[in-house]
Amino acid sequence: MRNFFKTVPGASLFLLFFSDPAFATQMHSGTEGVIVHQFGHLFFLFSMVVLILTITGKELNREKGWRLIQYAAFFFILWNMAAFAAHLLDNQMNTVTVSNISFSEITITAENGSRLIEIAYYLLKLDHLLCVPAIFFLYRGLCHIPVKEAS
Amino acid sequence: MTVTYLPMLLVDVAGSVTMIVFAFMSLNRASGLKEKHPENILFLYLVWICAAFTIFAVSRSFGHLLKQMLILSDNTDIWAQISPYSGSINTISFMVVGLITLFFKQSWQINTELLSSRKNLEETRVKLIDLNQTLEQKVVERTEMLTSSEHKCRRIFEQSLDTILVTDDNWRILETNPAGVDLTGYSRNKLVIGGMHMESLFADKAEWDRISRIIETKEYILNEEIEFIKPDGSVQHVILTGGIDYGAFGCERRFHFIIKNINEKKEMEKQIAQADKLAALGELSAGVAHEINNPLGIIMGHTQLILKQEAGNEFKYFEDLKTIEKHVKNCRTVVADLLAFSRKGSTEHGVMDINRIVKDVAGFVRNHSDFRDVEITLDIDGEQSLEAMGNEQELRQVFINLLINACHAVEKSGAVHISTGTDHEGRLLVHVRDNGCGIRRRDLDRIFDPFFTTKPGGQGTGLGLSVSYGIVKHFGGTITAGNRKEAGAKFTVSLPAAEKQTEAQ
Known part of the structure; x- marks a missing residue:
């Protein structure tokens, strides 16, 4: 034990004054953020799938409250898919470019000129149409959670 | 493709606001549930997940609203600087949402187990209460039974006319009832607190040895007729029944006795x-x-x-x-x-004044030259006239016999005391007491026998007391002999009062 207290401070001082650069810190490029965000969406989606399966597995969907929460999870899945697709098109693959022409108009341009991609992108940008129902169902589900769960 | 921006803008703005509103409403609802049922893990979980959704909704909606505002105000470059932060916060928020969601199963499981445990606990508590109540009821019932039984036993013990006596393994008295105190003549302190030995009660120590040996051998004794000796030296005839008790746990040997007083019967x-x-x-x-x-x-x-x-x-x-x-x-x-x-002879009967006869006889004996040194004292009940039916001469003879015997017993120099009175039945009593040598126990049974005398040869015919006995008996009375506690003998003549005898006739 006495040796330990002598050795450790000595070794620490040696490393401090006589060590060379190790280059241990990894560099990150700008696309990492998008990929992390996409993984986030996938993880969110995965957790919602798990939630639906758990509710079904435990036969909680017989109760209205849990069923509504299942619907919420379902809409969040759809929203995650839509968001994932939109980010894939504009941020990740840069397939689509959006530019403001005026206050009321925008131009969506697919790199390959596909009209279908342009329409799909436009629709995908209306993702609130999926996440608002999701959060609404969550609220309604909570309103119908049977109080018996507490007893 | 050029499209109108307005629908996108409206959906984005309205959706963001709606998201925030519903997220807060959900959080509020979950918090309400949690407050109502603070012990419920599931509701705590819902609060956590709603909080995560709220953070997610706020961060996302805030980002969207800011983005629209900056784009519309032609500040896209500012948005370009903010968007990485907004996006990162947004990413973290739905990562958190996802993470918390994954714990739903575990939360549910914990909650179910908690509820189940609580239910079991409640059932156990109810059972315990029930058991406790049953136990209390049983305790009350048993206590009542025990009290009743104890009271019954105590009453039997206290009020029994027969003596109940308990001794320890060494024959030391542990407990006795009031009848035992009366029978033995010893105080309770001496008997119980003093731990008196059973042997001390026996008149004959050899008899005690025999009885204790029988109990040790046979573990019981049944209806043995023995004699107890009282502190005053008098003997008490009793019937002894007893046995060994090994106690409730079989490890404490005690002797229990029931002792019946048969003194009166024997007498x-x-x-x-x-x-x-x-x-x-x-x-x-x-x-x-x-x-x-x-x-x-x-x-x-x-x-x-x-x-x-x-x-x-x-x-x-x-x-x-x-x-x-x-x-x-x-x-x-x-x-x-x-x-x-x-009493084959016939004599004339009349009313006799007992007090007068006693005085006359005492005066006569006092003047007798042989008994001048004897102190003869009288205690005459003068308040009432003591009259009996009989022949006066014969009764004089009785008292003369008794007084002369008493004077002989005190060897002509002691004290003789004569007293008269009545008993609780109204019979007339004359006691002649002396402080002489008393009568030997073995002679008591024969003292009234004709020709029985303890005087030296030639000094007595042995007919005095037997004649007295015959006379008193002829008058409807009794004469008894005994020894005094102090010293000497005591003779008691009991005669029916004159009125009672007349009424009876």
Whole structure:
């Protein structure tokens, strides 16, 4: 034990004054953020799938409250898919470019000129149409959670 | 493709605001549930997940609203700087949402187990309450039974007329009832607290050895007739039944006894036997006296006739005839006494004043030259006249006999005390007490037998007490003899009062 207290401070001082650069810190490029965000969406989606399966597995969907929460999870899945697709098109693959022409108009341009991609992108940008129902169902589900769960 | 921006803008703005509103409403709802049921893990989980959704909604909606505002105000470059932060916060928020969501199963499981445990706990609590109530009820019932039983046993123990006595393994008295205190004559302190030895109660130590040996061998004893000795030296006849008790746990040996007082019964039996014996002796005496009386009369007649015929002459057998006459007279006295004992003679009865007779007799004996040194004291009940029916002369003879016996017992120099009174039944009592040597126990049973005497040969005929017995009995009374606690003997003459006797007749 006495040796330990002598050795450790000595070794620490040696490393401090006589060590060379190790280059241990990894560099990150700008696309990492998008990929992390996409993984986030996938993880969110995965957790919602798990939630639906758990509710079904435990036969909680017989109760209205849990069923509504299942619907919420379902809409969040759809929203995650839509968001994932939109980010894939504009941020990740840069397939689509959006530019403001005026206050009321925008131009969506697919790199390959596909009209279908342009329409799909436009629709995908209306993702609130999926996440608002999701959060609404969550609220309604909570309103119908049977109080018996507490007893 | 050029499209109108307005729908996208409206959906984005309205959707963002709606998201925030519903997210907060959800959080509020979950918090409400949690507050109502703070012990519920599931509702806590819902609060957490709603909080995560709210953070997600706020961060996302805030980002969207800011983005629209900056784009519309032609500040896209600012948005370009903010968007990485907004996006990162947004990413973190739905990562958190996802992470919390994954714990739903575990939360549910924990909650289910908690609820189940709580239910079990509640059921157990109910059962425990029920058990407790049942137990309390049982305790109350058992206590009542025990109290009742204890009261019953205590009552039997306390109120039993027979003695109940408990000793330890070494025969030391542990407990006894009030009857035991009365029977033994010892105080409770001496018996129980003093741990008196059972042997001390026995009059005969050899008898104790025998009894204790039987109990040790057979573990019980049944209806053994023995004698106890009281602190005053008097003997108590009892029947002893007892056995060994090994206690509730079989490890504590004790002896339990039930002792029945048969003293009165024994005394009565003795008196009956005495009376029977004396009656038989009376019959015998009367027969013998009658048979002897006639020849004695003839002898006396002839002797006196010869003496009369030869009166004045020098008669050769004059002295011999005088001797015959003297002894025949003695014989006739004895015969008269025997007849008096058996009461075959007839005498006239009248009202007798007991107090006066006693005074007269006491005065007579005091003046007797032989007893001048004897202190004779009187305690006469002067408040009421003590009158009995009988022959006064005969009663005088009774008291003279008793007083002379007493004076002999004190060897002519002690004290004799005579007292009169009545008992609770109204019978007249005359006690003659002396402070002499008393009567030996073995002589008590024979003291009224004819010709029984403890005096030296030639000093007594042994007929005095038997004659007295016969006289008193003839008057409807009793005469008893005993020893005094202090010293000396005590004779008691009991006679029916004159009025009662008249009424009875």
